[in-house]
Amino acid sequence: MLHEGVIALLLILVMVLAAWLEPGFISVGAQLELSTHAFELALLALPMTFIIIAGGIDLSAGSTMALASVTLGLLHQAGTPLWLASAAAVSVGAAAGAVNGIFVSAVRIHPLIVTLATLAAYRGLAEGISLGRPVSGFPEGFQWIGAGTVLGVPVPVLVLIVAVMVAGVVLSRTVAGHWVYTIGGNELAARHCGVPVGRVQFGLYTLSGMAAGLAGVVFAARRNTAKADIGAGIELEVITAVVLGGVSIFGGRGTITGTVLGVALIHELRELVGWHWRRDELILIVIGVILVGSVLLNNLASRRRA
Amino acid sequence: MKRVLGQRPAAVRDGGAGARAPARRSLMLAGILILVIGVVSAVNPAFASLRNLGDLLVQSAPVIIVGCGMTLVVLTGEIDISVGSLLGLLAALMGVFASPQHWGLPTAVVIGLTLAVGTGAGLLNGLLVTVGRVPSIIATLAMLTILRGVTEFIMGGRWITDLPPGIRALGTGGALGVPWCLWVAAAVVGVSVVIARRTPLGLRLYAVGGNAEAAGLARISTARVRIFAFMLLGLLTAVAALVAVPQQSVVESGIGVGFELVVVTAVVVGGTAIRGGTGGIAGTVLAALLLGSIRTALVFLNFGETATYWERGIQGGFILAAVLVDHLVAARQGSGGRFIGAAA
Numbered sequence: 001m002l003h004e005g006v007i008a009l010l011l012i013l014v015m016v017l018a019a020w021l022e023p024g025f026i027s028v029g030a031q032l033e034l035s036t037h038a039f040e041l042a043l044l045a046l047p048m049t050f051i052i053i054a055g056g057i058d059l060s061a062g063s064t065m066a067l068a069s070v071t072l073g074l075l076h077q078a079g080t081p082l083w084l085a086s087a088a089a090v091s092v093g094a095a096a097g098a099v100n101g102i103f104v105s106a107v108r109i110h111p112l113i114v115t116l117a118t119l120a121a122y123r124g125l126a127e128g129i130s131l132g133r134p135v136s137g138f139p140e141g142f143q144w145i146g147a148g149t150v151l152g153v154p155v156p157v158l159v160l161i162v163a164v165m166v167a168g169v170v171l172s173r174t175v176a177g178h179w180v181y182t183i184g185g186n187e188l189a190a191r192h193c194g195v196p197v198g199r200v201q202f203g204l205y206t207l208s209g210m211a212a213g214l215a216g217v218v219f220a221a222r223r224n225t226a227k228a229d230i231g232a233g234i235e236l237e238v239i240t241a242v243v244l245g246g247v248s249i250f251g252g253r254g255t256i257t258g259t260v261l262g263v264a265l266i267h268e269l270r271e272l273v274g275w276h277w278r279r280d281e282l283i284l285i286v287i288g289v290i291l292v293g294s295v296l297l298n299n300l301a302s303r304r305r306a
Numbered sequence: 307m308k309r310v311l312g313q314r315p316a317a318v319r320d321g322g323a324g325a326r327a328p329a330r331r332s333l334m335l336a337g338i339l340i341l342v343i344g345v346v347s348a349v350n351p352a353f354a355s356l357r358n359l360g361d362l363l364v365q366s367a368p369v370i371i372v373g374c375g376m377t378l379v380v381l382t383g384e385i386d387i388s389v390g391s392l393l394g395l396l397a398a399l400m401g402v403f404a405s406p407q408h409w410g411l412p413t414a415v416v417i418g419l420t421l422a423v424g425t426g427a428g429l430l431n432g433l434l435v436t437v438g439r440v441p442s443i444i445a446t447l448a449m450l451t452i453l454r455g456v457t458e459f460i461m462g463g464r465w466i467t468d469l470p471p472g473i474r475a476l477g478t479g480g481a482l483g484v485p486w487c488l489w490v491a492a493a494v495v496g497v498s499v500v501i502a503r504r505t506p507l508g509l510r511l512y513a514v515g516g517n518a519e520a521a522g523l524a525r526i527s528t529a530r531v532r533i534f535a536f537m538l539l540g541l542l543t544a545v546a547a548l549v550a551v552p553q554q555s556v557v558e559s560g561i562g563v564g565f566e567l568v569v570v571t572a573v574v575v576g577g578t579a580i581r582g583g584t585g586g587i588a589g590t591v592l593a594a595l596l597l598g599s600i601r602t603a604l605v606f607l608n609f610g611e612t613a614t615y616w617e618r619g620i621q622g623g624f625i626l627a628a629v630l631v632d633h634l635v636a637a638r639q640g641s642g643g644r645f646i647g648a649a650a
Binding site: 103107109110112113114116117118119120121122123124125127128130131132236239240243249250279280281282283284285287288289291292295296299 | 434438439440441443444445447448449450451452454455456457458459567570571574580581615616617618619620621622623625626629630633
């Protein structure tokens, strides 16, 4: 709770700074418009929270996103109806995640190694089947998924709100959520307690792949282009947001609230710096300093209490 | 220190289970490397030409040089994913230090400063991990982001194209017809092997990664050993920057993006356990060469223009296959080749 409090305070500070520097930035309209930019980051951060709490990691999310988006683009080009192409893209994402899940849960290879390999493999597959060429020209009805609004709220944000609520309830209120913490706390003990460790791990990586697939579809709809290089490096951003939100990289600790705060902080900082200073490199430096600073502060605080 | 430890760690002790796994991996990698070179040469004899194999070595040199340092860091149970960004920063700094339009410093000073900045970045990583108790993947993830930001700040979207001849010679020159980067890579590999296998420090690296608590009880300063490993990795990243960056006439801010993944992949495919304690330099070097040869092989197999788009896919599939095969072999032999124990 302490960590979440600190991040929430930081978020408020950033918003106060924003109000002072750029009064237009904190208006509801501007915030709603900017909020779509956070969709991929936020959507991927939810399964990543589960995975890291369970003691794993998924580095292949960005590549899976590209693979799904390229699948969508190629099927669209071949004349497949868009709803079918989108479903296929999300399925490809889920399959990619399932492969990670099998290697982690059944073969039991360290997830860092498995997803490092599939990070290259899925990106390579996306590059290979698309030959690096972009597909664009999606019909307007499809672009609505990425840029449309319902009662003024962008569609991706509505999807996100539902996803966050489901993730929060599952993690904190269900047996499955409890298993995730147990596995991350002590995998061996969890096995001995009869927790279906393998099934939970397989499910988490599959879910992560599915989320990446959905992110790939929405990204293609928003930018009106599907290409093999999208989402490059987003996995590191997602992990940054999750860890910033107080999820322990060693597993066993963390909350969806924390992750949402972490994502919000990174999102608002990025948009504010982009809006006011228009310098991308500044965002990188600020996010890196906050990431390492928040963990350092946390360590100092826990040492004092101990 | 040996007296206190009683005996050499399993990974170093001849014939121990820890030593077998890396040796087996090295043999397997050497076999596959020979197979790849043999098959591709049979299809296209030009592949086996001295010149092409030389190019292959030159392309792999940075991965080998940084991979040696990374192996030592991973042996202690830590990881450093900031090396790609550090390489980019050092390239930018080299450009700024050396370019007559900027600082125009003499070559020797540029070399000294580059090595110092690299080592300093490694020291900072080491301090964050040991004194700051920040998990190394988090600390170096932050550094990955920060250093990339600093690099872009320094470069400001511009290119540096006027590297002086003294610096360019580091990348383009050589001795006895062999480019500097190969001499340097050979020296780095030699020194790293000696450090890992023949010095008390090497024993401590394995001991800290094998069981940090036991190493601490044996009066090994686990913090100092890890700081050393991070500093050496920073220094070697600077060495790689010095011999690799001047091979091109242009310095831009994108240098080194994704390099950390290539290096970590080489270390992991080379058989060093990601949790530390077992592995070695030889595997990393062979894996780096193998990953490099796949890229070149695709070109020589005449699959045409489209082949290059499949490069990363094949590399990734290959890594999975290598890890899987090694895992199955280890499981059959019952020697702990498994990367993740249930009781991690």
